[in-house]
Amino acid sequence: xxxxxxxxxxxxxxxxxxxxxxxxxxxxxxxxxxxxxxxxxxxxxxxxxxxxxxxxxxxxxxxxxxxxxxxxxxxxxxxxxxxxxxxxxxxxxxxxxxxxxxxxxxxxxxxxxxxxxxxxxxxxxxxxxxxxxxxxxxxxxxxxxxxxxxxxxxxxxxxxxxxxxxxxxxxxxxxxxxxxxxxxxxxxxxxxxxxxxxxxxxxxxxxxxxxxxxxxxxxxxxxxxxxxxxxxxxxxxxxxxxxxxxxxxxxxxx
Ligand SMILES: [Zn+2]
Ligand SMILES: [Zn+2]
Numbered sequence: 001x002x003x004x005x006x007x008x009x010x011x012x013x014x015x016x017x018x019x020x021x022x023x024x025x026x027x028x029x030x031x032x033x034x035x036x037x038x039x040x041x042x043x044x045x046x047x048x049x050x051x052x053x054x055x056x057x058x059x060x061x062x063x064x065x066x067x068x069x070x071x072x073x074x075x076x077x078x079x080x081x082x083x084x085x086x087x088x089x090x091x092x093x094x095x096x097x098x099x100x101x102x103x104x105x106x107x108x109x110x111x112x113x114x115x116x117x118x119x120x121x122x123x124x125x126x127x128x129x130x131x132x133x134x135x136x137x138x139x140x141x142x143x144x145x146x147x148x149x150x151x152x153x154x155x156x157x158x159x160x161x162x163x164x165x166x167x168x169x170x171x172x173x174x175x176x177x178x179x180x181x182x183x184x185x186x187x188x189x190x191x192x193x194x195x196x197x198x199x200x201x202x203x204x205x206x207x208x209x210x211x212x213x214x215x216x217x218x219x220x221x222x223x224x225x226x227x228x229x230x231x232x233x234x235x236x237x238x239x240x241x242x243x244x245x246x247x248x249x250x251x252x253x254x
Contacts, residue, residue, distance in 0.1 A: 001109075001133040002252045003159065006030070006038040008139075008212040009244030013061050014038070015137065015159065016049075019130040022107030025049045025074075026126065026137060028065040035064050042247050046072045051106045054078035055140060056120035057085035066092075077106070079113075081122020099124040114151040116141040119186040127151060133253040135159070139213040142186040144197045152201055156253050157208035159242075160197070162227075163188035164218035172218045188213065191227040198231060208251045211241045 006014040012029035023044075028035055036046055052074050055061055066088065069076050075093035078086075083094065097104070099122070103112040113124040118140045125148075128135045136152045139161035152158065169183055169190070181187050189197070194211075203209065211224050221241045228239055242248055 001130045001135060002250045003135055004250045005242045005248040007244055008242035009214060009216060010060055011244055017128050020108030022109050023048050023050050024109060025052045027055055027061040028052060028068050029060040029063050032064040032067040035068060038247050049074050052076045054082050055125055056123035057082050058120055062086050079122040079124055085121035117143050117186050141189055142184055144193055149200045155206060157206055157251060159210040159212050160194050161189045161213040162191050162194045162211040162224045163213050164190050164215045165223050166190045166192060169218040191224055195227050195231045207238060207253055209235055209239050210251060
């Protein structure tokens with residue numbers, strides 16, 4: 001199993017996961033053209049993608065998803081609420097997910113969706129597993145619930161939102177209403193909330209911790225790194241911070 005971010009942040013998110021013969025795309029927050037460009041940077045093409053999974057209908061996760069699915073006949077998995085919220089119009093192959101009814105399989109990857117508190121119609125996040133390794137993905141969660149904590153146990157890697165620094169958000173350029181939305185219980189995780197979550201997870205043996213969905217206006221990668229360092233310095237060599245502008249390397253789970 002391995003994974004790669006094609007870009008992450010409030011202007012677009014897309015993540016690849018691969019095991020055996022199966023290549024999944026989680027969210028498509030870039031236009032189809034831009035996704036194509038980013039895929040080519042990592043020697044892949046749209047036709048290599050076996051399935052698209054969606055977390056929710058916000059445009060930074062959905063932007064090019066319909067066009068990609070339609071042009072390349074790629075099947076899509078999403079909750080009923082996400083499909084409704086995105087006004088999914090195309091006749092591409094659709095698979096409706098119920099985030100409360102356990103896992104399902106696409107090719108060589110087993111997928112467990114789980115619900116999160118976020119201000120979308122029916123948002124979910126995922127754990128991806130093959131016969132050897134488990135990768136958790138958590139972005140776009142306004143708060144850490146006991147359900148989230150229970151879903152993210154026994155992982156080998158986690159891609160985790162570090163959206164904002166609370167002080168930078170408070171003193172930043174967003175209007176008050178947006179500050180309240182982002183920092184609220186159905187918005188996004190702050191650095192402190194994500195560190196708090198790590199403290200509830202058995203992270204000692206993880207191979208990768210990848211910081212995602214970092215706000216360009218209300219956070220600073222340096223703050224994210226120092227928050228992690230003061231939590232657990234032993235994670236530093238396994239820690240990466242994603243970028244809005246360009247794809248990451250592959251994070252391999254050997
Ligand atoms: Zn988002
Ligand atoms: Zn969102």
